[in-house]
Amino acid sequence: MNLPVKYGRYGLLAILASVMVLGVVIACGEEEPTATPVPPTATSVPATATAVPPTATPEPQPPSEAMGMVFDPGDVADEDTLKLFHGGSEGRFIDHELWNPYAIGANHQQGPNLIFEPLAFFSAFADEEIMWLAEDYSYNDDFTELTINCREGISWSDGEDFDCEDVVYTLNTLKELKEQVRWGKDVDAAMDNAELVDKYTAKVNLLRPDPRFFFLLTYKFDIGVYIVPEHHYNGRDWTTFGDYNRDNGWPLSTGPWQVTTSTEQKIFDRRDSWWGEGVADLGDYGRLPRVKRIIYIPGVPQEQRAQALINDQIDGAAMTTPSLIAETLDQNEDLITHSGRGEPYGYVDWWPVSIAFNTSGKFGPYDNPDVRWAISFYLDRAELRELAYDGAAAFNPLTMPQYPPLQPYFDIATEVMEEIGRSTLDYDPDRGDELMEGAGFTKNSDGMWEDSGGNTVNCEIVGFNPWVDLGPAVAQQLVNHGIQADYGQPTDASSRMAEGNFECLMFGHGGSVRDPYFTMKLYQSSSVNIPGGHQVNFYHWENEEWDELTDEVAKTSPDNTAEMYDLWRQAATIWLTELPDVPILEFYHRIIMNTARWDGWPQGDASQGALDVTGYVNEAWWHLTWSLVIHMLEPAS
Incomplete structure (x- = not known):
């Protein structure tokens, strides 16, 4: 893709205005959804062996007056303002009155985290x-x-x-x-x-x-x-109380930020004082932020995000496609990612991606672990990372991230896979065929697996925006090996996931970062279909021994490593034998940060390669640790 030269006087307002004219719908583009994600616009993506190509960047249009507030800083200077693409739908925010993070429909990723x-x-x-x-x-x-x-x-x-x-x-x-x-x-x-x-x-x-x-x-x-x-x-209904009244100063906060505008954009203005200024045990975080205003602008397609970054009109944007990121970095030397200006153009998130199944037997044969293992053997993960991410991704044999504190548990899992004679990283279609035949399936004249009644094995993969490149490639690989698969991003994806109304699901895993407990908890039968839960069992997989082991791990201190390793070995043997969830790749946050106005962004160690997770914290502004980054930003010299 050849990105055009800078847009000139219309700038980013022109980009945003053109998006509104075109009716583009973007909902939380590159951020991972939470347990109940805001679904993107209905998208049916046919299976294909190639990644989805980027669309052409539209010509800019004059800005509309309705969007003038987005870049009207008022009494705050532009150099004191941090501007980020984040969230929204159809050029506006639909949750602008939801600041109580416990209210139904609220999401801390959209501002309450600050x-x-x-x-x-x-x-x-x-x-x-x-x-x-x-x-x-x-x-x-x-x-x-x-x-x-x-x-x-x-x-x-x-x-x-x-x-x-x-x-x-x-x-x-x-x-x-x-x-x-x-x-x-x-x-x-x-x-x-x-x-x-x-x-x-x-x-x-x-x-x-x-x-x-x-x-x-x-x-x-x-x-x-x-x-x-x-x-x-106290005395309010947490499920319905929105907690927004600008005149009353709601939402209340102990932090340095006050919500001053929340309509078609979200603006946070810095308060004059903050309790943490100079508090010794906060270390470098103990200072009033140098940023005086934060503006969240509804997301636009990543090609337009790229142009805004090149033009120094935005301070940060999440992206997905490594090739586009590389081209964007090449056109503005002030732009960086967590890995600097080279691959993988970001960091390993805590959210490894997999194909999950409703293993209850309600939809298809996915209550059979041999079928689930066959799906795993049909995935050529090396090809997938090339097609979807230009090779800029790491393999992951499990559904928790390969962070250093978890490495001993990965070592144990590797030993378990050697013992059972199967690896979740193996591409072995012949072995997959053997498992399908052993499960009673035969291939029809079209080369598709079917049962004795002539019913094909279907795998409609319900997905979300982060998988727009990966999902179609996964579906095509399964089709190539006889599984009737396709990939889509339906408007009801969130509710279908929560209700278990799916055959296959492409999603991440918000679980462990220090020891395996929180990932183990994702598969406990006690959390199947818990509406208020965040870390819940979407897979409908139930195993009594797993439940008991998870409860035992919950009571065991992470510092008692001997006991933890023993319990994990038992648990890993169950999980890897049953394979309720098929790992694919690590998931990356590929965030471009602009140093033209602000320095102090988290930086990793590029020499560590695709699994690098160094730096003082991750910089995702939708995560709960985002405030730490704000406290560290400094005006650029």
Whole structure:
């Protein structure tokens, strides 16, 4: 693709206006969806052995007056403003009044992650816990009681004190609401109650030993419990309360940001002061952000994002296609990615991609592990990464990311695969054919597998926007080996996934980053079809021994590595024998950051290759750790 020269006086407003004229629909383009993602516009992508080519960049049109506010900084100078493409649909935001992250339809990725500060952050890249609203915490000897010490001297934006009463109220309300809200089921399953010891001390009484409960509360990637102001939320219906009233200063926050505009764009203005300024134990994060205004602009096709980056009209955009990223970087020396200016043009996210199945037997033969293993053997992952990502991706034999703390568990899984004589990385169509024949299927005259009744084996892959390049290539490989497959992004993809109404599903895995527990939890039968759950079992796979092992891991401290390794070996043997979910590749965040106005972006070590996860944190502005990046940005010299 040849990107045209800079657009001239119309600039980015012209791009956005042309998008509105064309009626392009983009919903959270490159960000991964949460457990209940906002689906993209209906898209039916036929199976093809080649990646989807980029579309031509349209000519710019004059900007419309309706969009003038997007780049009207008012009393904030342009050099003090951070502009990012993020979210939205059809050139606008449809969730602009949803700032309560627990409300039905709300999504912390769309801005609440900046407003609701956590008890603590965890950077998987730096392997660092950063205490925030909590000063410290401790467990009793058997991990059945957790004491949280709240930091003093913090106020909500209306002047009311933040204290442990907010923590106790949040946790007890989550337990009361259970499946009605996100994290309710998780808190209810682990916690008996939370009690206020004094204004700045809370005690959490757990139902069983749970050495990871505080880690559940901690912000990392998309996991973390939002602490809400008791004086503001008490007496309100969490499921319907939107928490937006600009005149009243809602949403309230302990952080340095206030929502000042939330219509066809989202604007956050910096408050004059912040409690963390100069707080020693916050380290480099303990300073008022240098950024004075953040503007989220509804997403546009990535070719137009690329042009805006080249023109220095935007400070950051998520992308998908490595070849387009390379061309974009070549045309502006101020542009970088997490891996600098070279492959893989990003970092390994915590969200490895797979083909999942509804293994209940309701749709197709996917309750048969031999059929699931046959699907795995039919995938040529080396070809897939070339077709979809120009080779800029790493293989992954499991459904948790290959982060350094997890490496011992990957080593054990490799040993298990050697013992059972199968590897999830093997491309072995002959062995796949043997498994299909053993399961009672034969190929018809069209070369497609069918059962004794003449029914073909169908695999309609329900997908989402991040897989627009990968999905069709996977479907074509399955067709080549006799599976009647296709790939689509239907408008009801989210509800179909939540309801289990699918044969096959292409999705990521928001699970483990330090030890296997949170990934194991994804496959527990107790979380099948939990509406309020975030980490739930979409696969409808049930295995009693797996459930028991997961419960045992939950009670075991991650520091007890001998016990953890033994339990994981047993669990990995079950999972790799049954294979309820077929791993494909690591998933990457390929985010282009512009250093023309802002320095201090997270940078990895390109010499580490495709599995590099260094840097102080990941820079995804839809993740819960995004605030850490904002605190580190500096005006460019």
